[in-house]
Amino acid sequence: MPDHTIGDTRDRVELAPGEVPSDGRFANPDLLPVPVEARRWTTYNFTALWVGMAHNIPSWLLASGLVALGMDWKQAVFTIALANLIVLVPMLLIGHAGPKYGIPFPVLARAPFGVRGANLAALIRAAVACCWFGIQTWIGGSGIFVLLGKIFGGWEDAAKIAGQPWPLWLCFILFWALELAIIYRGMEALRRFENWAAPFVIVGALALLVWIGVKAGGFGELLDQPSKLGWGEDFWPVFFPSLMGMIAFWSTLSLNIPDFTRFGAGQRSQILGQTLGLPTTMTLFALLSVFVTSGSEAVYGAPIWDPVELVSKTDSVFGLLYALVTVLVATISVNIAANVVSPAYDLANLAPRRIDFRRGALITGVVGVLIMPWKLTSTPQLYIYTWLGLVGGLLGTVAGVLIADYWVVRRTRLSLPDLYREGGPYWYTGGWNISAVAAFVVGGVLAVGGSHSAPGQGPFPEEGLIPFLKPLADYGWAVGVASAFLLYTALMIRRHPAR
DSSP: OOOTTTTTTTOOOOOOOOOTTOOOOSSTTTTTTOOOOGOOOOOOHHHHHHHHHHHHHHHHHHHHHHHHTTTOOOHHHHHHHHHHHHHHHHHHHTTTHHHHHHOOHHHHHHHHHHHHHHHHHHHHHHHHHHHHHHHHHHHHHHHHHHHHHHTTOOOTTTOEEEEEEEEHHHHHHHHHHHHHHHHHOOHHHHHHHHHHHHHHHHHHHHHHHHHHHHHTSSSOOOGOOOOSSSSSSTTHHHHHHHHHHHHHHHHHHHHHHHHHHHTBBSSHHHHHHHHHHHHHHHHHHHHHHHHHHHHHHHHHSSSSHHHHHHHHHHHHHHHHHHHHEEEEHHHHHHHHHHHHHHHHEEEEEEETOOOOHHHHHHHHHHHHHHHHHHHHTTTTTTIIIIIIIIHHOOOOOHHHHIIIIIIIIIITTTTTGGGGSTTTTTTTTTTBHHHHHHHHHHHHHHHHHOOOTTTTTTSOOOOSEEEEEEEGGGGHHHHHHHHHHHHHHHHHTOOOOOO
16 A cells, blocks of 8 residues: 555555456446546646636625625625635545545445445435536526527517426526536546636626626725624624535535546645635635625616626627526536536446446436426525535535544545455445444434524424524534544544555
8 A cells, every 4th residue: 555645646546457346236437446547637627627616606696695694795705715715624635535546435435334335425415416406407597598588588478388488498408408418428528618617707707897897887885884793792693604504505515526536636636726726716706796796786776696687687799698608607517517426426336237427417417307496496495495404414424424434544545446345344234334324323413403494484393303402503514524523433443444
């Protein structure tokens, strides 16, 4: 086993011919380690990946949500910046296994959860991704519908199907098909797409800033508005839940980031690329949204946080077409990378003989439609913020288990052949590690057991599902990570780690 050296491209491990069982129960070509010579993603590739994923409509709207809670723009941007610095830590820790071993997330999860038990973690991650794929596709299709309607004079007289204009359904279906066509070509096609999508979207966002700045002759009053919370006792009860919410925005990717880093040329590439790409991009994008929205207030008398709604106010056909392409590229960029790659590998891990990466991607696309995202987005309190928030809290426990196992228990040493076979050190009891399951269950209960809803605004009782855990509910992700990390370490530390 090579010595572990951060940033050393020689610290990369691969399987020798014949080291993986040929029965196909636990391996297929998409789940096997990426050969060392095929790990070619550079610092720019990882930076471009994050730039492409961060520049999207939901990211643009993050600051508006915090301002609506009473923060001023400085507090909102500070909260977003801090959250992304925090979530960068598990990104880098879990992502380390990618360049070193070339394995995707569900295979890495076999070390702590067991060769079969890894499906528990993988399917939870896949479920969240499938739902977000459908939601993002609906948001992107709706944005295209609005902008095309502006270009062609609106769709007021369009016939409706299931309560929605037929052109909206057409935009949704065509957008959905385009996304699957790109991902069907594989990860190399995604790398090339992200390389040019990232600068294109940046230029589009800056063009929006210049346009509204010129139109406004400066920026509006939003930048001068004081915080409604101050920095005293009213601020912190809003800040901490908001911080957890901002962390949760990318906490899903912190789990399956090895799906991307497995193509990294070395640790330096993924560490520098992610550090340059995630916290800086999200912070600058939040600033950009604040400045543009402030300009919109000066022009239209009220802040317009939705970039699609703002752009639709222009009468320039060229501007509308450019915005249309920007929305298209930005949404595809985040949706494919964040919400298709993970479930494609996760579903392949469930049945390697029958499902490869491409089939997993197609299944994701179908599930993304079957969950009816138009209904999910119409009832955000119940579905998006409650259900996805609930499952997102559970993902924190998976991250805690992965980090504890890889860094504390095994000290980054894995036996690659044993990740693909029955009877080895990762087989545990019938393919399941009871210690990991226990840490997941306990961490999950602590993280989401206190979930509660405001009166009449959700499915949970006001006093919380488990009343005495209610004080932990606002810190769900952190509680899940910390509790699962500590419990798993305590249960496993006496075991001799695989070498």
